[in-house]
Amino acid sequence: MPPHNKRPALVSPAGNMDKLRFAVHYGADAVYFGGKDFNLRAGTDNFSMEDIARAVDFCVQSRVEAIFLLNAFIHENDLALVKEYLSEIKRIPFRAVMISDPGMLVLVREAGITTPVHLSTQMSTLNHYAIRFWKEAGISRIVLAREVTLEEITRIREKVDAELEVFVHGALCISYSGRCLLSRYFTGRDANRGECTHPCRWKYAIVEENREGNHLDIIEHAHGTEILSSKDLCLIRLLPEYATAGIDAFKIEGRMKSVYYTANTTRVYAEALSLIANPEVFALRLPFWQRELALVSHRPYTEDLFNEFEGMKGKKSIPTIKGARFLGYYIDKGGDETEIYMKVHNPFSVGETIEAIYPLKGKSVRDRTYRVCEIRHNGTIIPTAQSGHAYLVRFDAPVHEYAIFRESTDTIATVVQP
Numbered sequence: 001m002p003p004h005n006k007r008p009a010l011v012s013p014a015g016n017m018d019k020l021r022f023a024v025h026y027g028a029d030a031v032y033f034g035g036k037d038f039n040l041r042a043g044t045d046n047f048s049m050e051d052i053a054r055a056v057d058f059c060v061q062s063r064v065e066a067i068f069l070l071n072a073f074i075h076e077n078d079l080a081l082v083k084e085y086l087s088e089i090k091r092i093p094f095r096a097v098m099i100s101d102p103g104m105l106v107l108v109r110e111a112g113i114t115t116p117v118h119l120s121t122q123m124s125t126l127n128h129y130a131i132r133f134w135k136e137a138g139i140s141r142i143v144l145a146r147e148v149t150l151e152e153i154t155r156i157r158e159k160v161d162a163e164l165e166v167f168v169h170g171a172l173c174i175s176y177s178g179r180c181l182l183s184r185y186f187t188g189r190d191a192n193r194g195e196c197t198h199p200c201r202w203k204y205a206i207v208e209e210n211r212e213g214n215h216l217d218i219i220e221h222a223h224g225t226e227i228l229s230s231k232d233l234c235l236i237r238l239l240p241e242y243a244t245a246g247i248d249a250f251k252i253e254g255r256m257k258s259v260y261y262t263a264n265t266t267r268v269y270a271e272a273l274s275l276i277a278n279p280e281v282f283a284l285r286l287p288f289w290q291r292e293l294a295l296v297s298h299r300p301y302t303e304d305l306f307n308e309f310e311g312m313k314g315k316k317s318i319p320t321i322k323g324a325r326f327l328g329y330y331i332d333k334g335g336d337e338t339e340i341y342m343k344v345h346n347p348f349s350v351g352e353t354i355e356a357i358y359p360l361k362g363k364s365v366r367d368r369t370y371r372v373c374e375i376r377h378n379g380t381i382i383p384t385a386q387s388g389h390a391y392l393v394r395f396d397a398p399v400h401e402y403a404i405f406r407e408s409t410d411t412i413a414t415v416v417q418p
């Protein structure tokens, strides 16, 4: 195969319209999102038909690719609904649609949708024969299984010229590419139809048959016990190697995570990608990126969960690390440059000092701290902003568009160790 010199694209999660806007402003080359049906995150506040049209319009204007998810597995009984749904979205100019079920590929084409089709990681594509198969079937980009190693990617790339995408950040499943029945078993909600309740991350205890209600922890630690927990993926340190191996697109997991998570992971990976051909500067910036990734909510990071199992020797108790507390984000400007309308995610009060992060502008990091001077709700001055509401907030210095506010916690942040 010819050498692969293209800079990989960054594909960010967009669980709703706000997350999509922030992903775009914080540096995504492409965003992926789903409608109300037939994608693998039925629990997110997914896009209505109107939202979908607005989102694609915004992406087109921002020169960012819109990838639409149709990656649920389809039962025979769903077919009529799928056909109806496809006829509704048919005219929307997505850059690509993503499928898992081969039947969906046939249905997409039968519906007259001619846009490129990407194949989800859910199909566990692990070798170049599988890639050849999917390419011949009409797939233009394959998201490889998360179990593929870097060395295998290099070998695959020597054999095929299809577009390849990998996940570089986010939650992992304890099942091959997420094809798992735990959630269905415990709650009747099927992960393969977008309804996963994440039972692999619940806290578990052992109960002796004859002692109902007497719960025994398996491993004692401050956060309880999670016998099936997986770690989160974080490949920031290895991005240059993945790019050299011939990957076309790097994807961040997490449509159900916060605006703050979407924005900050996007800005970190976007900057890292822009410096991928400059090893010295990349190495200099790496500690900043690792610190920022430690400040988003995550489980302990791994660079290769699949090959870590052997070394785990039963130590599967993995706490979630909250990083920083996400306080809220910019929604509009206020009366002067020190005032903004803000959607609040966690409470904060007048007099507190809080930190804002911003999209990176060139080489400068504009993140800074502010003192909260005044909070107004419907014109009334109040002492504390509560989560879930929008407020007019005045700070002690000018605030810029797309600020996201956070407060560091005392939690010890985990940084990926080389």
Ligand code: SF4
Pocket: 172, 173, 174, 175, 178, 179, 180, 181, 182, 183, 191, 196, 197, 198, 199, 200, 201
């Ligand atoms: S229960 Fe856990 S392993 Fe299974 S699909 Fe959901 S997140 Fe993945």
